[in-house]
Amino acid sequence: MNRTDFRIAVTGMNASDNPGPGVAMIRAIRDSGEFEGEIIGLSYEPLDAGVYMNGICDHVYLMSYPSEGSYALLERIREIHSKTRIDVLMPTLDAELQAYIAVREELNAMGIKTFLPTMDGLELRSKSKFNRLSETMGISVPKGKSVSDVSALLQAGIELGYPLMVKGQFYDAYMAYSHIEAERLFRIISSKWGLPVVLQEFIEGDEYDVVALGDGVGGLIGAVPMKKLQLTDKGKAWAGVTVNDPMMNAFVADIMRKLKWRGPCEFEIMKKRSDGSYYLIEINPRFPAWCYLAAGAGQNLPWAVVKLAMGTDVAPFGAYEIGMMYIRNSIDHIYPLGEYRDMTTLGEIHRKANDGGTHGKKEI
Amino acid sequence: MNRKRYESLALSENGFLFDTETGFTYTLNETGRDILQDLIKGDGPQEIAGRLAEIYDVPAETALNDSTLFINYLKTINLVPQDEDNGTAGHE
Numbered sequence: 364m365n366r367t368d369f370r371i372a373v374t375g376m377n378a379s380d381n382p383g384p385g386v387a388m389i390r391a392i393r394d395s396g397e398f399e400g401e402i403i404g405l406s407y408e409p410l411d412a413g414v415y416m417n418g419i420c421d422h423v424y425l426m427s428y429p430s431e432g433s434y435a436l437l438e439r440i441r442e443i444h445s446k447t448r449i450d451v452l453m454p455t456l457d458a459e460l461q462a463y464i465a466v467r468e469e470l471n472a473m474g475i476k477t478f479l480p481t482m483d484g485l486e487l488r489s490k491s492k493f494n495r496l497s498e499t500m501g502i503s504v505p506k507g508k509s510v511s512d513v514s515a516l517l518q519a520g521i522e523l524g525y526p527l528m529v530k531g532q533f534y535d536a537y538m539a540y541s542h543i544e545a546e547r548l549f550r551i552i553s554s555k556w557g558l559p560v561v562l563q564e565f566i567e568g569d570e571y572d573v574v575a576l577g578d579g580v581g582g583l584i585g586a587v588p589m590k591k592l593q594l595t596d597k598g599k600a601w602a603g604v605t606v607n608d609p610m611m612n613a614f615v616a617d618i619m620r621k622l623k624w625r626g627p628c629e630f631e632i633m634k635k636r637s638d639g640s641y642y643l644i645e646i647n648p649r650f651p652a653w654c655y656l657a658a659g660a661g662q663n664l665p666w667a668v669v670k671l672a673m674g675t676d677v678a679p680f681g682a683y684e685i686g687m688m689y690i691r692n693s694i695d696h697i698y699p700l701g702e703y704r705d706m707t708t709l710g711e712i713h714r715k716a717n718d719g720g721t722h723g724k725k726e727i
Numbered sequence: 728m729n730r731k732r733y734e735s736l737a738l739s740e741n742g743f744l745f746d747t748e749t750g751f752t753y754t755l756n757e758t759g760r761d762i763l764q765d766l767i768k769g770d771g772p773q774e775i776a777g778r779l780a781e782i783y784d785v786p787a788e789t790a791l792n793d794s795t796l797f798i799n800y801l802k803t804i805n806l807v808p809q810d811e812d813n814g815t816a817g818h819e
Contacts, residue, residue, distance in 0.1 A: 569749060590751070604745075604750050604752075606747055606749065607735065608735075608748045685747045
């Protein structure tokens with residue numbers, strides 16, 4: 364892995380006020396002190412800011428959208444691989460995971476290693492099935508209902524009581540204080556993210572987010588919990604600090620033991636104000652955009668994923684530094700137009716010699 | 728009393744307080760910092776009030792009333808264990 368021609372492809376290169384995790388993961392990999400290879404950024408938009416940042420990507424390729432399916436994805440990866448060989452591929456976005464998991468074997472056959480969740484695991488944490496985790500695995504989650512029509516919404520509202528959370532299948536979560544409000548949110552969310560819409564009991568308390576890496580057999584390779592200090596108007600973390608709540612850390616280890624999660628994830632946890640009990644309110648099946656904080660706090664989880672993908676044993680991380688803080692910032696970078704031109708016309712950028720594809724080479 | 732709660736309070740000399748368990752931060756003035764420092768050390772309310780009365784040259788009862796108010800406030804925001812003696816025992 365310390366070969367200079369070792370290449371890691373990373374997705375999620377958008378770096379807006381609601382960024383993808385790609386740039387953070389690349390920074391962590393480059394900070395590992397063990398990586399001397401090249402990074403290939405896989406981008407969905409020519410204007411993804413991570414594409415242009417200095418010191419992030421050595422090569423960049425434009426991708427087709429995940430909605431085009433796993434066949435289109437595989438063909439695009441095959442094409443990229445033939446030009447610029449990929450050793451490890453790290454998808455970072457919720458919407459693309461299913462397609463990547465579906466073609467994992469084909470990628471492996473091409474020599475492209477991954478360390479991804481299983482399809483079963485991915486399904487288990489889907490918002491529409493999330494409330495079952497309490498019954499099936501004994502994980503403390505808020506009561507929840509998936510609803511597909513307004514009469515079911517009314518009934519679920521009576522059962523769960525108000526206020527409650529109204530959530531889309533993939534994104535968006537809003538609090539509703541009444542049935543009228545819940546119905547309005549149901550219509551907005553279902554038109555955006557489809558059915559069903561998920562209703563979840565509202566737990567009053569303080570929210571914590573934990574970036575974690577599971578070994579797939581119940582072990583926790585590492586986990587760093589964070590308290591958000593500042594939010595954007597979309598509710599995304601703009602600043603945060605690592606915390607140390609031993610009870611919550613034990614709760615996280617217990618979740619991982621029960622879920623047997625494989626790969627990166629983020630747990631969203633609510634500590635109930637009235638009695639200090641913990642509830643898992645969401646599992647995101649990938650690292651969060653703030654995962655660079657984990658590396659800064661002593662657990663370089665993105666680099667650990669690379670090692671796991673390559674089949675290297677990774678010992679669980681022990682402690683992490685408490686009170687490490689991150690703050691995002693927003694500054695303008697200036698670039699000549701040339702690379703944007705290449706992204707829009709050729710769909711690729713090369714900042715290093717591009718002579719490492721698999722053209723003419725026999726794949727094993 | 729459960730003194731474990733104090734282990735998660737990182738109080739700086741300048742009064743900046745970081746609760747490592749919750750992630751919340753606070754800024755205390757000099758008096759607040761001294762009272763909390765004394766509580767963390769294990770001093771009781773009478774000792775704390777006595778020290779305040781001496782430093783600020785106020786009657787002991789005034790110092791005890793003021794420190795009691797402050798300790799009660801720290802309890803309401805869960806920075807101090809609920810069973811911490813706030814100095815009201817024997818005063819009611």
